[in-house]
Amino acid sequence: MSTEVRVPALGESVTEATVATWFKKPGDAVEVDEMLCELETDKVTVEVPSPSAGTLGEIVVAEGETVGPDALLATIAAGGAAAAPAKAEAAPAAAESIDIPVPSLGESVTEATVATWYKKVGDSVEADEMIAELETDKVSVEVPAPQAGTITAIHIAEGDTVAAGGILAAMSSGGAAAAPAAAAPAAPAAAPAASGKDVENAPSANKLMAEKGIDPSSVSGSGRDGRIMKEDVMNAVAKPAAAAPAAPRAPVSADDAVREERVKMTRLRQTIARRLKDAQNTAAMLTTYNEVDMKAVMDLRNKYKAEFEKKHGVRLGFMSFFTKACIHALKEVPEVNAEIDGTDVVYKKFVHMGVAAGTPTGLVVPVIRDADQMSFAGIEKEIGKMGKKARDGKLSMAEMQGGTFTISNGGVYGSLMSSPILNPPQSGILGMHKIQDRPVVVNGEIVIRPMMYLALSYDHRIVDGKGAVTFLVRVKEALEDPQRLLMDL
Incomplete structure (x- = not known):
């Protein structure tokens, strides 16, 4: 029996997305909610979590290809990683996994940015305790814990964007029983095969940089681990005047750099x-x-x-x-x-x-x-x-x-x-x-x-x-x- 992995909700008026990166390959074991791939739309980056535990089967849409809403991305075969929990039958099984969704953002608001996480994986929380703060175009929205328990996974990092109705994190109602699930957040961090700054940029970003003749080293990446996204390249293209005088300033750039601070504009x-x-x-x-x-x-x-x-x-x-x-x-x-x-x-x-x-x-x-x-x-x-x-x-x-x-x-x-x-x-x-x-x-x-x-x-x-x-x-x-x-x- 296999489970389908489909394109999640992309937001109002968004009709397509490009597969930017696959974090897993066919045959890899996956856990529930582990990040499988990253999609890129005109406005935001969307992470695709695994709907079930098992083994990644066929990848239907390759990196760089475009898909529509609810399109089939891949399949997951039952078994493999799914068998692992059976060995842990002796462990307390009473812990219930609970998703922590994005609260209501208000009419016509389709996305928000995670401004601050007040808790980290493994932290215990009380019911209604503030665990994160989101920032929309106009207001800040606090995210309360739906009940007492332990944070087991954080799906959306600080600075990343999440769609209305998306899942921010997961928690367990069983206190210490949540510890085994804490391994889940490690998957996204380990997903890029390369280490340090050697990360794979979004295919659409590479294509646009090639078309525009832009040196990747001159583009600041806003994606996971500094990955350059299409929007980053578009921003660089929109500011050619800033790039032109770079050569004359080179002799003093090292000195100036320590006296500058670059801060991303808030959504507001x-x-x-x-x-x-x-x-x-x-x-x-x-x-x-x-x-x-x-x-x-x-x-x-x-x-x-x-x-x-x-x-x-x-x-x-x-x-x-x-x-x-x-x-x-x-x-x-x-x-x-x-x-x-x-x-x-x-x-x-x-x-x-x-x-x-x-x-x-x-x-x-x-x-x-x-x-x-x-x-x-x-x-x-x-x-x-x-x-x-x-x-x-x-x-x-x-x-x-x-x-x-x-x-x-x-x-x-x-x-x-x-x-x-x-x-x-x-x-x-x-x-x-x-x-x-x-x-x-x-x-x-x-x-x-x-x-x-x-x-x-x-x-x-x-x-x-x-x-x-x-x-x-x-x-x-x-x-x-x-x-x-x-x-x-």
Whole structure:
């Protein structure tokens, strides 16, 4: 009796993969979940584990060949390695092997990168104890142990990518009984026949390097044991300017190398970079500026902040004033709260306010839903809650989707003036800046006032200059005379 080895799930919209490396050859004994081969798609590397113990039979798809989803890769014959456990019948057999899968990543998220393993093979864990942390395009996801036991195998190493629903590791519920299974992780490490740096690159990578005339020594490999993958070659091709001056720099490269640090971009940073560039490439983005006298807001805040905090249990900050002022202005200029969908303009009859927040891993934009229905206290509480989640890396994908307009406060970092970039598919973003005392003319006299520059970046495809200027003027008027918010003027 034989078992089929088929292509695992490749992720949404991925229709084919290339067999990069076979770790086993026909006749080799294999254990359950031992890595048999590695596939390469346009985006990620996928490891194929053995579905059963036995002996590897026929290899149907050779290295370098392309296969579709669920295609037959090889067969495994029963027996061989499968007979070995029979000798260990005297060992405790009560231990149950449990797979540790990737937790739910959120709608439309198809893959994640293993950021950190908190446990190693052989470590005991308690139920719900955090054993790993994954990183997606937007958030960090903690992986808890499904029950108490011992980690027996780690299938996905730190820095490697795993598909949604994939298996990260295995554990045993039988404590010390898990020890024999600890040998499983050794297989992937021993898989490359060569030692040291002499590893076999992905066939598709070798082919592309040959076509482009690229020296493999100039390409940094991101695959297992430094193996060069197709994506690594594509990245090298995309940066020819960096390779060109290499020769003139050679005399000082050795000295410079010790003063440089090369760190792979996190998935969050890669996504931020891609989305910001997409925004510039897609939208007809312009920015208009104004300034606001913050004295009225500051006086009102100082007058009521103690009473406000006592009653509502939250501090009265500037963000609630700006949120209210923007909501007020969006009612008059609805195109700033709209988005383009094909040849349609979709006007939002609600305000889901995005509030940009800086975190140690990058900028995220949690969304305050139905902010137009909230009070000052409600807005401050929600901003505080979302801000804490952002700093702790606990935001879910759902909490960062669906925004209709965004506010970004660069002033907390000391920025005096900037041009914020749109958060697609939104058509407007307000940039706040540092409050700075400046001389201004009020009623014919020069006085010192706490002033702030405001910037509105907007998509000129649906927002005209008149609408953008009107929006910013309404925000300015509401902040300089907060009573206008109460009177809806």
